[in-house]
Amino acid sequence: MSADQIKAFYSQNSQERYDVVVEAAKANQKLWTLADDNGCVVLDSGTEQCLVVWHDEAIAADWGKGDFDGCKTVAISLSDFIEKWAPGMTDDGFDIAVAPSLAGEGIVLAAQELADELS
Template sequence: MSNTLAIDDSFYRLTSSERYDQVLQLIKKSQSIWALADAEGCLIIDLGTDKVLPIWPTEALASGWGEKDHEGFKGLEISATDWSKKWLPGMQNDKFSVGVAPNLAGECIVSSAEEHAADLQK
């Protein structure tokens, strides 16, 4: 078993709140995050009242999550700087939310781009 798989397995054993906090810490340490994208753009999940961009701390987690229901999507690396300075302001303008590290059942903390940006400043 590779270290990546062990990290992935243990990561999904965390609660949604613990996964959210861990991803925030990684972004604060300037680590990249990962979204899913295809030729047409990033995967956005429409929840009716919210349009959510799911993100993960590793490419393996993002790709593994997307394999089940989102064929053709591949991991898209987003630097911590780009996330904070470009993506979140753009998502605020577009009224998109952030879904941080959904597990395979789709459970995660969903916050507005504004809330997520504020959490990164704490």
């Protein structure tokens, strides 16, 4: 993805970005997140612990620039997300932040809700 395409993606509102992620994840059968040697990036909103996901590796990498420079992109197959990640995250009390803006704004939902939408 080009820098202009990434910029255009982030110029959309949270619902538009969410819709793009869901449709692209269904088409590509994968989600992307960021991780370092200690595990996946989890954002703490004060009330929620959220795994951050995207539909595109380049967008995930771009979002990680700066605060998460030591992180690498990690692909999650849709089947693994639906069958393993979502149930585990639900058991552990983690939510999902779907493609937050560069300012950290985005749709947050339960992992199982996203899994249901992606099924």
